[in-house]
Amino acid sequence: MKTIAVETGVFDNNDKKAKQVNDFLHEKGIKVFNLLGTPGSGKTTLLEQILARMDKSKVAVIEGDLYTDQDAKRIENLGVRTVQLNTRGACHLEAMMIEDALKELDLDGIETVIIDNIGNLVCTAEFKIGEDIRITVSSVTEGNDKPLKYPLMFQTTDYLVLNKMDLVPYTNFDVEEFKKHVLSLNADCRIFECTAVKGEGVDEIVNAMK
Amino acid sequence: MKTIAVETGVFDNNDKKAKQVNDFLHEKGIKVFNLLGTPGSGKTTLLEQILARMDKSKVAVIEGDLYTDQDAKRIENLGVRTVQLNTRGACHLEAMMIEDALKELDLDGIETVIIDNIGNLVCTAEFKIGEDIRITVSSVTEGNDKPLKYPLMFQTTDYLVLNKMDLVPYTNFDVEEFKKHVLSLNADCRIFECTAVKGEGVDEIVNAMK
Numbered sequence A, B: 001m002k003t004i005a006v007e008t009g010v011f012d013n014n015d016k017k018a019k020q021v022n023d024f025l026h027e028k029g030i031k032v033f034n035l036l037g038t039p040g041s042g043k044t045t046l047l048e049q050i051l052a053r054m055d056k057s058k059v060a061v062i063e064g065d066l067y068t069d070q071d072a073k074r075i076e077n078l079g080v081r082t083v084q085l086n087t088r089g090a091c092h093l094e095a096m097m098i099e100d101a102l103k104e105l106d107l108d109g110i111e112t113v114i115i116d117n118i119g120n121l122v123c124t125a126e127f128k129i130g131e132d133i134r135i136t137v138s139s140v141t142e143g144n145d146k147p148l149k150y151p152l153m154f155q156t157t158d159y160l161v162l163n164k165m166d167l168v169p170y171t172n173f174d175v176e177e178f179k180k181h182v183l184s185l186n187a188d189c190r191i192f193e194c195t196a197v198k199g200e201g202v203d204e205i206v207n208a209m210k
Helices: A014-027 A043-052 A070-076 A095-103 A151-156 A165-170 A175-185 A202-209 B014-027 B043-052 B070-076 B095-103 B151-156 B165-170 B175-185 B202-209
Strands: A002-005 A031-037 A059-065 A081-086 A112-116 A133-139 A159-163 A190-193 B002-005 B031-037 B059-065 B081-086 B112-116 B133-139 B159-163 B190-193
Touching: A014 A031, A014 A095, A031 A043, A043 A059, A043 A070, A043 A112, A043 A202, A059 A070, A059 A095, A070 A081, A081 A095, A133 A151, A151 A175, A159 A175, A159 A202, A165 B165, A175 A190, A190 A202, B014 B031, B014 B095, B031 B043, B043 B059, B043 B070, B043 B112, B043 B202, B059 B070, B059 B095, B070 B081, B081 B095, B133 B151, B151 B175, B159 B175, B159 B202, B175 B190, B190 B202
Parallel strands: A002 A081, A031 A112, A031 A133, A059 A081, A059 A112, A133 A159, A159 A190, B002 B081, B031 B112, B031 B133, B059 B081, B059 B112, B133 B159, B159 B190
Antiparallel strands: none
């Protein structure tokens, strides 16, 4: 596993760079996923479950974190090619960081790249980082009002994974109302229900990613 | 309830402005709390429970949100003087926004101001907004690793409220390990356990705020 320290800064040409990253990977026949969500929504646990269902020789992971490499170690332990991106406190990934990370990845034979973004329901939504598909993870313990309070994330995502479904009976979460809010912001969003920690509902997500 | 739209921007002198805000309120004998945490940690539910235990004529709330006024309405319905700050997508509050909000608040007889910050575990930690005390809300469903992954928030908080304790039996959350991580970053942090939705553990927090 390699660790890259990324200097924070404002990148004027993020969208242009995101397209370059996307074009570069498409030329190699690689599909790119941007995994988003609030801290503790279960992104990395879901990622582990997704990877367990994929051919590990054909998938690579770029793991975004502020400072630590805990999550990258979790992923690398699965036998998946992994690059750690540390933002040194910055609250989101940008396309230029992904360009740097790709230089450190052996892409030979890789068909899928999954980028595990910083835990943040606001800033990460503003930056394209070369992805084909955005997967946003929400957990039922976060409450029903999150789509309306943090709309950009829900408006711009392709898939919405509603995680920790096993905890619904112990909360006041209303699954149908939540879905209604998501679809009111983004009628094309595909919504999946899952309990990542138990591996429930993950097969459907992996099938959609193919 | 008044709604103020705040233009986003970079404020060079945030810390200086934060001190001015703090001085202004101290001269009036008002104590200021900054309520922080990730989206869905339960900040506003905790705030409702705190307010239910306070003299509502002596407390005012500044409610930070990206776009909506849902939370401000919840608070105003309790009979508490409330100002809504909408950041139009910006991921944190800054001291200048609080200065603007205070102009809209009748502070006569007020002894406590509570600022309900944007749901964000990264950016909000970087900006002092005139507070005496930071209260960070974490929920047990967010997992054990959050203090180490998002250290600035835990390093800079005065109180840490561990919320949704009623869900511990249904998760793999380790309360003692979490506390150990928090205290390793911030030995002076006061940690409270609560289940805000049921009002459990809130009295201790209110007592500490006096």
